Amino acid sequence: MKAGLVVDNEYIYGEEKHLTVLKTSLFFANDGYTVYDCNGQLIFRVDSYGPDPRDKGEVVLMDAHGRCLLTVRKKRPSLHHRWEGYLGERSEGQKPVFSVKRSSIIGRCAMTVEVFNNPGEEYLIEGNFGQRSCTIFNAGKESVAEIKRKVDASTNVVLGKDVFLLSLKPGFDGAFAMGLVLVLDQINGDDYVENDEADMSPTAQDNVL
Incomplete structure (x- = not known):
């Protein structure tokens, strides 16, 4: 398996490649997403997992046609907020292809990702x-890969946090990257730090994932 393919x-x-990620509802935390390329073509979608989901600790990433690409699931119990990713629609006994966890409980906040199907x-x-x-x-x-605020090209205005890039x-798996976005979204919900003056540096000590 080549590096980057998960x-x-x-x-x-x-x-x-630059994908636009759009939150599909603003009424509840974690309602779902649609993801488009620069030509407006639908690439991924995540259906609602808002107020009454099948499993609040499990989210499914689909392609534009509704085919299940990846399931991310919270591992319980997990001291480090560990999440695991499974190919397709997860079934009992299936082994994860990657896991995500906090690199430490105290100190600098970061997440480490281990890929199992590419040792x-x-x-x-x-x-x-x-x-x-x-x-x-x-x-x-x-x-x-980077997650960053989207700027409206016509007005040069930074858009709201419900739409981002x-x-x-080259060579990095976009479906895997979107799976990581879903994990981050689940960990954070919509409890944003409403401080646009905050240090946005990727390695800032006080950043919170």
Whole structure:
């Protein structure tokens, strides 16, 4: 398996790719998302998992046609807020393909990602998801994806946090990256730190994921 491929080869691009991630409802925390490319083509969707979901600790990422690509599920009990990702629709006894957990309970906040179906492949997520400012680094400390605020090209105005960019470097699995977004969203909900003056640096000591 080549580095960067975790979920689906279809979502690995030969050049840098910018996806627009849109929250589909603003009434409840964690209602779902739709994800589009720069041409407005639907790439991913996540149906509502708001006030009365099937399982509040499980979220399913689908392609544009409703095919289940990935299920992310909270592992219980888990001291470090560990989440696991499963290919397709998770079934009993199925082994996860990756896990995400806090790198430490106290100290600098960051998330570590371990990939099981590509042994030795690890990633680190640093930044502030509540402010839509995160970077995903590979084991070589190279940036492979970024979550950042979206700017309206016509007005040069920064849009609200319900719409943001997921930027992928060439060779990195976009479905995997979106799975990590879902994990971050589940951990954070919509309890954003409403402080636009906060330090947005990916390695800031006081950032909260």
